[in-house]
Amino acid sequence: MPGIEFNQIYNMDCVEGMRGLPAESIDLVITDPPFAINFKAHRANYNRTQSRVMTGYNEIHADDYGEFTLRWMEEVRRVLKDSGSMFIFSGWNNLKDILVAIDDLEFVTVNHIIWKYQFGVVCKRKFVTSHYHCLFVCKDDLKRKFFNSARFTKEIRTENGGSRRYQDMEDVWNIKREYWHGDKKTPTKLPSELIEKILLYASEEGDVVLDPFLGSGQVAVVSNMLRRQYVGFEIVEEYHDFARERLDKGVYRIGDDGSVPVQESMSLFGEMI
């Protein structure tokens, strides 16, 4: 197995890829593992214009999900520094297996965050799912990094005179999904604000951020924009190539025809373009 380099992404299985990383070399893991439901990555999911959404999403069968989760998380445990942390996104369907693996591998749970988004899939006979779980875990609760004034210092007030920092540090995060009208995209992606928030609170410039399941490459792209180092894996070639194109060109969004549209979504992105 050749060594895996930082500031690179790889088109390969993440467990195999992580084996190429030295033990205790990673400062922060942010990841959104594949679903264990029959998610077929329909191009028309969430009302997107069909031709611009890439297909090919690699899902895991529900029966294998527990075993699969243990395998990748075990490898994360080996490569994560004692001062590091991991943020794992999960829908409610997969949550049980994620929680069991966290426990079995003796990670310490720091927070169970709820990400509340807008525009869930409309339902007629049940409530609309409009949240995701995000498990914030670490190896050593005393050594992990956390910068509580990274986004707001304690003097900053809300419109009602409350503490803006307190509000930002509550464990329910109201963050909108991004809609990239007219641009290339994969079927699921995390909004940049979500990744930016985690990076600012739990890492420093120069730290190494790992995403074993890159998809469109959001974690690597936003980490790079915030001057962190990145490394990651994506098993679907088309997604990997898309993520690599974004990183190579140093752009956030890419038009369907390869052009670079106005970059409207990322608050800190102004520095890059």
Ligand SMILES: C[S@@+](CC[C@H](N)C(=O)[O-])C[C@H]1O[C@@H](n2cnc3c(N)ncnc32)[C@H](O)[C@@H]1O
């Ligand atoms: C939920 S998506 C990640 C989306 C990503 N956070 C984003 O913002 O674009 C999960 C990704 O994991 C990939 N994947 C599934 N199994 C994998 C494996 N064994 N190794 C690496 N990638 C894998 C899937 O192809 C999919 O792109």
